[in-house]
Amino acid sequence: MSENNVMIRLRGISKDYGEGDARVEVLKGLDLEVNKGEMLAIVGPSGVGKSTLLHLVGLLDRANGGLVELDGQDTDALNGSERARLRNKMLGFVFQHHHLLDELDARDNVALPMRIAGRPATQARQEAEALLDTVGLSARLTHFPDQLSGGEQQRVAVARALVMRPQLLLADEPTGNLDRAASDGVFRLIRDLHTEESLTSVIVTHNEEMAGQCDRVFKLAPAGELSGYV
Ligand SMILES: Nc1ncnc2c1ncn2[C@@H]1O[C@H](COP(=O)(O)OP(=O)(O)O)[C@@H](O)[C@H]1O
Ligand SMILES: [Mg+2]
Numbered sequence: 030m031s032e033n034n035v036m037i038r039l040r041g042i043s044k045d046y047g048e049g050d051a052r053v054e055v056l057k058g059l060d061l062e063v064n065k066g067e068m069l070a071i072v073g074p075s076g077v078g079k080s081t082l083l084h085l086v087g088l089l090d091r092a093n094g095g096l097v098e099l100d101g102q103d104t105d106a107l108n109g110s111e112r113a114r115l116r117n118k119m120l121g122f123v124f125q126h127h128h129l130l131d132e133l134d135a136r137d138n139v140a141l142p143m144r145i146a147g148r149p150a151t152q153a154r155q156e157a158e159a160l161l162d163t164v165g166l167s168a169r170l171t172h173f174p175d176q177l178s179g180g181e182q183q184r185v186a187v188a189r190a191l192v193m194r195p196q197l198l199l200a201d202e203p204t205g206n207l208d209r210a211a212s213d214g215v216f217r218l219i220r221d222l223h224t225e226e227s228l229t230s231v232i233v234t235h236n237e238e239m240a241g242q243c244d245r246v247f248k249l250a251p252a253g254e255l256s257g258y259v
Contacts, residue, residue, distance in 0.1 A: 033101060036197060036229040037063040037086055042095035044081055055081050057252035059095070068223050068230045070240035073249035073256075079233045080201055082249065086231065087120055087199050088112045100196065117146055121190030121228075123200040123219070127182040129174040129189070135161060136170040139188045146193065153192075160188040164218060180211030187218060191226060198223065198230040205235065212236070 044056040055078040063069050071079050084090040085097055088104055097104045099119065104112065129138045139157035144150065161167055164184040174182055183203060190198060200219060204212035216239050223230045232243060240246045250256045 034064050035062055035098075036065045036067070036100055037061065037231070038096065038098040039082075039086070040096040040098075042082075042085065042092045042097065044078070044085065044090075044092050054252045056085075056092070059249075059256060061247060061256075063229055063231060065229050066227060067245065068220070068228075068232065068243045070243035070246045071231060071233045071249055072235070072237075072240050072246060072259075074251075077249050077251055079249055083199050083201050083231065083233060087122060088116050117142060117193060119196050121193070121195040121198045123183070123186050123190050123198070123203045125202040125205040127174065127186040129182060129185055131174055134171045134173050135166060135177065135185045135188075138174070138185055139192050142189060142193050156192055157188070160192050161185070163222070164188045178211065179207050180214055183207065183211070183215045184218060187215070187222065191222060194226070196229060198228045200230070200232045202233050202235065204239070216242075 039059055039061040042056050042059040045052055045054045047053055059082070071082065073079055081090070085092050091105070099115070104115070107115065130141070133141065136154055136157045139160055140153035143153035143156055158167070158170060161170055164187055166181060166184055166188070169177060169181060174185070177185065198219070203219065204215050207215060219230070219232065220242060222228065232239070234240055246259050248256060248259045
């Protein structure tokens with residue numbers, strides 16, 4: 030497969046936290062590649078470093094060593110504001126907790142990334158409404174987060190992640206807080222949008238059924254043990 034088919038390339042990534050006796054080595058010499066258009070599941074025991082890995086790919090944190098390339102670009106060479114701009118333009122995030130702002134309604138939560146990017150309020154709201162329609166919440170535009178169910182809150186979070194039309198969707202246990210029915214619905218939504226929006230997606234999940242519905246599964250092992258595709 031040629032170089033430009035790779036959206037995410039990690040090479041020899043190491044990441045540790047803390048100093049001296051408190052030092053914890055989380056990732057050590059990790060290699061990972063995700064092709065454009067691929068939906069990759071990341072699985073592994075709690076505390077193994079799945080969120081850490083996603084934060085590195087999402088430019089929310091920097092590795093102690095190794096290469097993080099996004100669409101052929103060496104992200105380590107970028108400064109803080111360049112990384113922030115790339116994040117806003119190219120990446121969408123969904124976390125286990127929705128992280129919606131309580132004081133904004135659904136539409137303004139979804140519009141927020143566009144406002145941060147400097148787009149006019151009317152355009153941002155229009156885009157937000159379109160996205161909320163896509164996730165099945167056109168009747169919830171002016172509901173505040175505490176007026177929505179857990180599944181609805183996560184749908185708003187998915188809409189917010191996609192409002193800037195990112196190439197890359199990163200989701201960290203996006204259904205971890207939901208009951209079975211809501212969980213299935215949110216996962217199906219992510220999978221459908223992955224296809225419709227031609228995304229490259231990385232989904233951390235403990236749910237084997239969901240992992241099995243992704244194109245490939247990468248099992249993260251403790252530092253020093255072998256991680257790889259399963
Ligand atoms: N900011 C931090 N400071 C110190 N240790 C951390 C920090 N973030 C994560 N860790 C540690 O790194 C390890 C991996 O954490 P994490 O990536 O959250 O695992 P997972 O998402 O697989 O459950 C854990 O041992 C955790 O305690
Ligand atoms: Mg985690």
